[in-house]
Amino acid sequence: MKINSEAIARTALRLLDDVGLDGLTMRLIAQDLGVRAPTLYWHVKNKQELLDAMATLVYVEAAERLEPPRDGSSWEDWLADWARHLRQAMLSHRDGARVLAGTYVNHETVHRAVELNLRTLRDAGFTLSEAARGFPAVLHFTIGHTIEEQAHTSAAYGDDNPYAPERLASMIDAERFPLTAQASTDLLGMDGDAGFEYGLRIVVLGLRAAREERERG
Amino acid sequence: MKINSEAIARTALRLLDDVGLDGLTMRLIAQDLGVRAPTLYWHVKNKQELLDAMATLVYVEAAERLEPPRDGSSWEDWLADWARHLRQAMLSHRDGARVLAGTYVNHETVHRAVELNLRTLRDAGFTLSEAARGFPAVLHFTIGHTIEEQAHTSAAYGDDNPYAPERLASMIDAERFPLTAQASTDLLGMDGDAGFEYGLRIVVLGLRAAREERERG
DNA sequence: TTGACACTCTAACACCGTTAGGGGCACTCT
DNA sequence: AGAGTGCCCCTAACGGTGTTAGAGTGTCAA
Structure with missing residues (x-):
């Protein structure tokens, strides 16, 4: 295989899964x-x-199959799917979120994704300004969630992962933190699909609520 | 000054501002x-x-002054203030978000903050489960936003920060990405207080919307 | 044949996190 | 008083890192 910067990044990304960042x-x-x-x-x-090149590859992996919403599919579903794709792209590589977070990604596919986000939201009744200021919230939530998620399940900890459920559960003092103890199941389940979906729904509902609030004046 | 693990972490945090992570x-x-x-x-x-100890210090810095909402202040304001404190704590140290993101923080102050979040939301009419699954969305958004924000203004880039506004603006092709070009002002302003506040409002509105949807059945 | 260019090499530099092992200092116990 | 016992800091060194300098090799054009 010919060696060029993209081939290097692709090899690095494959090795990443074995050895970690x-x-x-x-x-x-x-x-x-x-x-x-x-x-x-x-x-x-x-x-x-x-x-940066590795981050670009991951980002493109999530964005390249992005298409305008088909007739009949709501902007909510479309936006949520885009966030799910992004999370999946990060999760599919060890330390993927850490690689992506805060690195410089400049690629046509990204610009296309931004444009598509703006168009989809505007076509759904959002102001262009609302769209531009609103959709990053979805991305930021997705990145923040996935970073945390991937950190907790990291193989960097050896046998003693401090996030192991039984370890966390035994650590909180039920006398002083009764609600935390009572809700421990929900809190521990925050990582993983269910937690992500719940948060994603909140952000999407928030976008809708912000628009409605503007429409009401 | 006596040397112990906390003093070391405090010194490291001070040096961090000069030399970066x-x-x-x-x-x-x-x-x-x-x-x-x-x-x-x-x-x-x-x-x-x-x-980890440094991350704990930053986190505690944000959480230690946390108090139950005073009478007359809404849960929305209280939650938003808590997110603002967390962001400020991260911003007050160079690379603060990167230090905090995905590191293991186990400190009484953190447990207290979690408990206080749960209690505040539950007292405001949320289910305990809703509260436990909902408030992390605020934290994840805050972390994701601040990581990106701090990365874009990083001094790690020398004279040629690729995020420099004029550089970004000149890069997008107005022919192919008309909405992006048209909204460039809003998009570039996403970093900084205004962008954070807008996203924060979306997430808080989303929490309320999720509760109302449940109440309606 | 000569020259230029693209690409890879060896050798080395400065620095990193971390460990091994030794020494002094302040206590306590006999 | 003397011996012992931690605590705390040291020097020396190991194996590794990203990165640079500079010399070579092959290929293709003039």
């Missing part, structure tokens, strides 16, 4: 490509740029 | 404490544990 070294990536580490610097400025 | 080394922290790097390992198991 902290174990991902230039030497390892080079070895997997059948090459020595300094060679990578001919194709890539530095490691940060490589991480 | 990537520049924060054990040797530097030790030097600032008038000590050599291996000494730190007497007080702290490893660097990750130190980062």
Whole structure:
């Protein structure tokens, strides 16, 4: 396989699943490509740029199949699906959320996704300004949730993951924090699909409520 | 000053503002404490544990002054204020969001904050389960937003911050992405207070809408 | 044939987190 | 008084990191 910056990023992304972000070294990536580490610097400025390229790949993976909502599907479903795709793209790589969070992604697919978000919301009755200021809330929630989710299930902790349910449950003092103890099942279930779906619904409902509030004046 | 794990974390947090997360080394922290790097390992198991301690300090900074809502103040305002405090605590340290995101925080103040969130929402008419599954959405949005915000204004980029407004504005093709171009002002203003407040309002409105939907059956 | 360019190499630098093991200092116990 | 026992800090060093300098190799064009 020809070596170029995208091939490097793709290899790095594959290795990421095995070794995690902290174990991902230039030497390892080079070895997997059948090459020595300094060679990578001919194709890539530095490691940060490589991480940006990896983030771009993940982002594109989520956004490339994005299409305008089909007739009959609501903007709520469309927006929620887009958030689900993004979360899935992050979850499908170890430490995917950490890679994506706060890295610079500049790719046509992203611009297309933004444009599509704006158009879909505007066509659904939102002001363009409402759309532009509103849809990032969905993304920010999705990123925040997935970062936390992936951190809790991280394999970085050895045998003693401090987020293990029984460990957390035994830690809270039911005398002083009765509601926390009582709701522990719900709180612990926050990671995973159910927790994400609940939060996603809240944000989408919030978008609708913000619009309705404006419409009422 | 006596050296213990908290003093180390406090020093590290102060140095963080000068050198950033990537520049924060054990040797530097030790030097600032008038000590050599291996000494730190007497007080702290490893660097990750130190980062966790720093995250705890930031989190506590936001949560320690948390009090039950005063009579006459709504749960909306109370919850929004709590999110604002958390964001401020992260913003008050360089890379603060990255430090906090996905690190293990186990401190009494945190438990108290959770309990207070649950109680406030339940007293306002939410089911305990609704409260437990709903308030994390606010936190996740806050973390996601602040990570992105802090990444965009990062000093890690030298003279050429790719997020510089004029740079971003000149990059989008107004022919193919007309709405994006038209809304560029709103999109660029997403970082900063205004963007955060708008998203925060959406999430809070969403919580209310979710409750009302349940009440209606 | 010569030159230029694209690409990879070896060697090395400065620095990182972390461990091993030794020493001094302040106590307590005999 | 002397011996022992932690506590706390040290020096030295290990194996690793990202990254640079500079020399080579092959390919293709003039």
